[in-house]
Amino acid sequence: MPQQIKRLISVFAIFIALFLIMRQVLKPESFGELGHYRAKAIQENTMKELHYAGSDSCAKCHEDILKDKSLGFHKQLKCEVCHGPGLKHALFIDKVNTAQIPDSLVLYKPIQRKDCAICHQINAARIKIQFDTINTSMIHQINVLDHNLMDLDTKVEYKCIDCHNPHQP
Numbered sequence: 001m002p003q004q005i006k007r008l009i010s011v012f013a014i015f016i017a018l019f020l021i022m023r024q025v026l027k028p029e030s031f032g033e034l035g036h037y038r039a040k041a042i043q044e045n046t047m048k049e050l051h052y053a054g055s056d057s058c059a060k061c062h063e064d065i066l067k068d069k070s071l072g073f074h075k076q077l078k079c080e081v082c083h084g085p086g087l088k089h090a091l092f093i094d095k096v097n098t099a100q101i102p103d104s105l106v107l108y109k110p111i112q113r114k115d116c117a118i119c120h121q122i123n124a125a126r127i128k129i130q131f132d133t134i135n136t137s138m139i140h141q142i143n144v145l146d147h148n149l150m151d152l153d154t155k156v157e158y159k160c161i162d163c164h165n166p167h168q169p
Contacts, residue, residue: 051085072168083107
């Protein structure tokens with residue numbers, strides 16, 4: 001057998017041996033107990049603090065808004081997608097005076113153009129609505145810069161919510 005082949009075989013053998021040693025050293029202890037992942041990951045995830053309450057908890061106080069939203073294109077969108085995590089709000093809002101809600105319980109109210117543009121700005125990676133057909137499974141995309149409407153007298157830019165109800169656009 002030629003010398004270079006012997007060297008190549010020995011290099012491969014050393015590489016495989018190093019790989020097996022490193023795999024044994026670096027493999028997490030609970031890997032493979034419940035399939036092809038770490039079993040302790042379940043425990044670690046249950047220890048994490050919760051932040052989201054879910055739309056069902058919103059329905060307790062905001063039935064009118066959820067009814068309005070259920071008729072529009074955003075009916076499949078969960079409240080916390082736009083308003084942010086609401087667990088603290090849902091748990092403690094009934095325990096405070098509603099006239100003086102602390103900042104920690106106030107949810108984000110998306111009223112800026114950039115808030116709508118997160119989903120509705122033209123993005124080449126998203127499926128587009130073609131031939132002006134309306135399909136609720138696709139996100140209607142606009143060029144936020146072209147759709148930049150402004151009051152000609154005051155030169156104040158309109159917000160999306162000035163013309164569109166975000167709960168029923």
